[in-house]
Amino acid sequence: MKRYHDIVGDGGSRILEQVAEQRTRIADGLAAVRHLVAVGSGKGGVGKSTLTLHLAGALCARGLRIAILDADFNGPSQARMAGVQGALLVPGSHKVSLPRTRNGIAVFSMGSVIPESEALEFESTARGESHTWRATREFALLGEILESFEWGALDLLMFDLPPGAERTVQYADFLGPRTSFLLVTIPSEVARGVVARSVAALSKEPNRLLGYVENMSGYYCRDCNTVKPLFVSPDDSGLEIPCLGTVPFDPELARHCDMGIPLAQLPATPVGRALDHVALQLLDALDREPD
Numbered sequence: 001m002k003r004y005h006d007i008v009g010d011g012g013s014r015i016l017e018q019v020a021e022q023r024t025r026i027a028d029g030l031a032a033v034r035h036l037v038a039v040g041s042g043k044g045g046v047g048k049s050t051l052t053l054h055l056a057g058a059l060c061a062r063g064l065r066i067a068i069l070d071a072d073f074n075g076p077s078q079a080r081m082a083g084v085q086g087a088l089l090v091p092g093s094h095k096v097s098l099p100r101t102r103n104g105i106a107v108f109s110m111g112s113v114i115p116e117s118e119a120l121e122f123e124s125t126a127r128g129e130s131h132t133w134r135a136t137r138e139f140a141l142l143g144e145i146l147e148s149f150e151w152g153a154l155d156l157l158m159f160d161l162p163p164g165a166e167r168t169v170q171y172a173d174f175l176g177p178r179t180s181f182l183l184v185t186i187p188s189e190v191a192r193g194v195v196a197r198s199v200a201a202l203s204k205e206p207n208r209l210l211g212y213v214e215n216m217s218g219y220y221c222r223d224c225n226t227v228k229p230l231f232v233s234p235d236d237s238g239l240e241i242p243c244l245g246t247v248p249f250d251p252e253l254a255r256h257c258d259m260g261i262p263l264a265q266l267p268a269t270p271v272g273r274a275l276d277h278v279a280l281q282l283l284d285a286l287d288r289e290p291d
């Protein structure tokens with residue numbers, strides 16, 4: 001498939017210049033962001049969105065300025081989880097201002113724009129060929145969102161990625177080497193196998209792979225106040241990147257996600273402590289010099 005740079009003679013569209021100009025506008029808009037972190041996995045449903053929001057919450061509680069870009073345009077979870085489903089997008093001083101959660105996290109999610117009963121449509125002129133356009137249109141939209149919103153001065157901008165090992169690599173390519181990756185797995189061999197493939201694929205990219213979080217690592221039983229086993233699998237994940245921590249499954253956390261209530265209102269429980277620990281490990285990994 002041809003890349004933009006392969007196009008010879010643009011028929012006057014200035015396509016190369018337009019792409020370069022957009023890249024510059026995006027870079028300018030993100031110039032005051034200290035760290036860019038994409039939370040991915042390859043595997044679906046392992047808790048990428050949950051961890052993105054609640055790690056952001058833990059860091060926000062420690063005084064850091066955080067924003068989330070929900071890059072899952074057709075399966076956005078952040079609007080509901082972060083409680084910004086009905087948020088109105090209003091003009092800021094130069095660009096569009098970002099809605100905020102009750103605990104101060106700035107969030108862009110397609111779920112604030114399109115109701116859950118509707119799918120995001122990408123028009124295709126050729127029948128049976130929508131797949132050709134889809135990825136291109138999705139990334140074009142991501143570019144537009146990055147250049148249209150006021151990200152401002154942030155300690156951390158987190159990208160909540162959709163599932164799919166192939167797409168994870170596409171995001172690495174699109175977001176560029178400034179973006180580091182945090183991967184999420186659960187302690188099942190099925191999930192670990194998929195995440196191992198994402199590690200292999202991302203290792204070929206220039207982006208930093210900070211490590212992984214093992215989510216749903218045990219089940220927190222509130223009746224007996226202990227963490228019980230959930231998956232029966234070897235302790236060693238076999239993933240050749242650092243483990244930044246483990247987070248148990250807590251039904252109360254799932255309920256908070258469904259209702260859009262932030263972590264600040266979760267009492268100090270194993271899951272709250274685990275998220276705080278992972279958040280600090282993440283900061284540590286980001287502040288460490290790259291190898």
Ligand SMILES: Nc1ncnc2c1ncn2[C@@H]1O[C@H](COP(=O)(O)OP(=O)(O)OP(=O)(O)O)[C@@H](O)[C@H]1O
Pocket residue numbers: 041043044045046047048049050051072075077161162163215216247248249250251252253254255257258271
């Ligand atoms: N540690 C946890 N404790 C309780 N519930 C959790 C935990 N982690 C995730 N969940 C719940 O599991 C479900 C799936 O999580 P989530 O949507 O974050 O996964 P995902 O990896 O982002 O999925 P997708 O691949 O579709 O983007 C959600 O309902 C979420 O609330």
Ligand SMILES: [Mg+2]
Pocket residue numbers: 048049050072077160161162
């Ligand atoms: Mg998700």
